[in-house]
Amino acid sequence: MIFTVAIDGPAAAGKGTIARAVAARFGFAHLDTGLLYRAVGIRGGDPVLVAKALTLADLARDDLRSMAAGQAASRVAVIPEVRAALVDFQRRIARAKGGAVLDGRDIGTVICPEAEVKLYVTASAEVRAHRRWLEVGGDEAQVLAEVVERDARDMGRADAPLRPAADAIVLDTSVMGVDEAVARAVAVVEAALRRMHP
Numbered sequence: 001m002i003f004t005v006a007i008d009g010p011a012a013a014g015k016g017t018i019a020r021a022v023a024a025r026f027g028f029a030h031l032d033t034g035l036l037y038r039a040v041g042i043r044g045g046d047p048v049l050v051a052k053a054l055t056l057a058d059l060a061r062d063d064l065r066s067m068a069a070g071q072a073a074s075r076v077a078v079i080p081e082v083r084a085a086l087v088d089f090q091r092r093i094a095r096a097k098g099g100a101v102l103d104g105r106d107i108g109t110v111i112c113p114e115a116e117v118k119l120y121v122t123a124s125a126e127v128r129a130h131r132r133w134l135e136v137g138g139d140e141a142q143v144l145a146e147v148v149e150r151d152a153r154d155m156g157r158a159d160a161p162l163r164p165a166a167d168a169i170v171l172d173t174s175v176m177g178v179d180e181a182v183a184r185a186v187a188v189v190e191a192a193l194r195r196m197h198p
């Protein structure tokens with residue numbers, strides 16, 4: 001069975017938690033596509049060459065989750081040649097047999113517009129910054145400033161800007177909390193699977 005769940009949204013909205021939960025529940029593969037951009041951003045050197053040579057081993061570095069890696073990721077993510085170099089890798093996983101969940105910024109709009117389920121997970125900048133601050137510590141106002149800066153860069157770039165696909169279901173996790181968002185996402189996937197295999 002080929003079945004893709006595309007989960008897009010801004011930084012620290014809860015995409016990763018929802019993606020992991022949905023993948024575990026249905027036995028689908030999961031790819032956090034932010035890791036690709038983080039791995040390219042943090043490596044240094046020519047980002048286009050790094051993106052072209054990226055392997056799964058590069059996604060295993062343990063410093064990819066830092067705020068610095070997130071900022072570096074969103075800087076290289078504006079470069080069209082970097083994005084183009086990462087498309088096939090993501091599409092192969094999205095359309096592999098057995099089902100897949102991909103989370104990122106442009107999965108439902110660019111990488112896999114044919115995805116069977118598209119979710120756009122969001123929350124207010126303050127709620128997202130608070131969650132990220134609980135993970136990384138430091139100065140909460142500084143974390144908020146970085147989240148806002150990264151959102152602006154991701155939404156404002158010319159190539160594959162962050163925005164909900166026209167047919168995406170929007171989950172605002174500032175209003176509903178992550179547990180309820182997971183339950184809603186699971187229900188949406190179940191309904192789509194039932195439509196395919198009644």
Ligand code: CDP
Nearest residue numbers: 010011012033034037073074077104105106
């Ligand atoms: O975990 P968090 O939501 O903070 O970030 P991430 O998903 O790891 O993504 C890091 C950065 O990579 C984002 O700010 C985007 O600039 C970029 N990215 C992208 O452009 N397209 C994707 N599909 C995934 C990430």
